[in-house]
Amino acid sequence: MFIIYALFRVVTWIVSRLPFPVLYALSGMVRVFLQYVIRYRRKVTLQNLQRSFPEKSPKEIREVAGSYYRNLADIILEVIKLERIHPEDLKNRFQFTGFEHLNYAFDNGRSVIIAIGHCGNWEWMGAVFGLVSPARGFGVVKPMADKNFDKYMESLRHRFNPGGTVPFQHTYRAFIRNKKDMVTVNAIAADQTPTRSEINYWTRFLNQDTPFYIGVEKLARSLDFSVVFIDIHRTARGKYMGDIKLITHDPKSTVELEITETYIRMLEAAILRRPDNWLWSHRRWKFERNIPVEGI
Numbered sequence: 001m002f003i004i005y006a007l008f009r010v011v012t013w014i015v016s017r018l019p020f021p022v023l024y025a026l027s028g029m030v031r032v033f034l035q036y037v038i039r040y041r042r043k044v045t046l047q048n049l050q051r052s053f054p055e056k057s058p059k060e061i062r063e064v065a066g067s068y069y070r071n072l073a074d075i076i077l078e079v080i081k082l083e084r085i086h087p088e089d090l091k092n093r094f095q096f097t098g099f100e101h102l103n104y105a106f107d108n109g110r111s112v113i114i115a116i117g118h119c120g121n122w123e124w125m126g127a128v129f130g131l132v133s134p135a136r137g138f139g140v141v142k143p144m145a146d147k148n149f150d151k152y153m154e155s156l157r158h159r160f161n162p163g164g165t166v167p168f169q170h171t172y173r174a175f176i177r178n179k180k181d182m183v184t185v186n187a188i189a190a191d192q193t194p195t196r197s198e199i200n201y202w203t204r205f206l207n208q209d210t211p212f213y214i215g216v217e218k219l220a221r222s223l224d225f226s227v228v229f230i231d232i233h234r235t236a237r238g239k240y241m242g243d244i245k246l247i248t249h250d251p252k253s254t255v256e257l258e259i260t261e262t263y264i265r266m267l268e269a270a271i272l273r274r275p276d277n278w279l280w281s282h283r284r285w286k287f288e289r290n291i292p293v294e295g296i
Contacts, residue, residue: 002148005146005148005149008149009152012083015077015081016081016085018081020238023081024077024238027076027077028070028073030073031069031072031073034069034072034073035065035066035069040069040281041281042065044282044283045065045068045069045281046061046062046065048280048281048282049064051207051208051285052206052208052271053206053207053275067275067276068275068276068280068281070276071234071277072279074121074234074237075121078121078123078238079123079124079156082124082159083155083159087131087160090128090131090160091132093124094121094239094240094242095239095242096132096241096242097241097242097243098228098245098246099244101226101228101244101246102133102135102228102244104249105183105249106134110183110226111178111179111183111184111186111226112184112185112186112226112228113186113187113188113216113219113227114185114188114229115228115230115247116188116190116230116232117189117191117271118191118192118282119267119270119271119274119277119278120233120240125187125240126161126164126187127159127160129161129187130159131160133185135182135184136183136184137185137186138165138178138185139157139188140166140167140168140186140187140189141153141154141157141167141168142167143168171215171219172219175219175223175225179223186225188215188216190213190216191212191267192282193211193282193285193287194212194213196287198213199211201213201257202289205264205268208285210284210285211287211289212260214260216260217251217254217257217260220248220259224251224252226246226249228244228245228246228247229244229263229266230245231243231245231270232277233270233274233277247259247262247266248262
């Protein structure tokens, strides 16, 4: 495994130093390799798309899949580019709308939870927040199984925001500790599949019964943090926009599951607007619902 990692680092050292035009020329080859050579999770990707868009023809599904693999190849190389990209270049390539929602919270001494999905380049979003946010930023992450690859990803995430990640299993403890000391902005990708033992909420999402974590809502209501959703999408190759949309500045006044459902519908709408922009190769529907009632 060490030899594989060593070869990987040689490749990333080279790729991270490529100018963007060359990087995207290489991305085209990576896309072909993923989609047609190793057929990376092709069956999962097509099945997810077919079930989510039953109204689309087989040709339309294949077109979305092709655009998705192009998107995935770009993101992979863009993440590697984080090793060497100049901070001003990154800021110019990733803009935001709706930042006033965050400024309102910060001006009133409120910490914020950013609920995102795996749309656009979420790693770039986390990196650029380390450069532009007036509040200390943290991202909740699940450590990778391989320690070498995990260390590499952490080095990219910490480049512009040292110490800016929180292990998933220590989220509440870290948020409590930070709340005592400072106002923070905390990013959580809340669209991952819960483990079977953690499933406590089901809803209809993209035409399918889907389990969701409700941790964002629990954290927000317990700690009285504002909550926003960010719709991350590409505006041109190598350029992104993060549209910040308010969910609530007063989580304690919301009814049960209101924050969770609002996030889910915002995410669903974002995916429907740009179907190739989400992480379709993820096994999002690996569990089947076995209860006949709505909700919990």
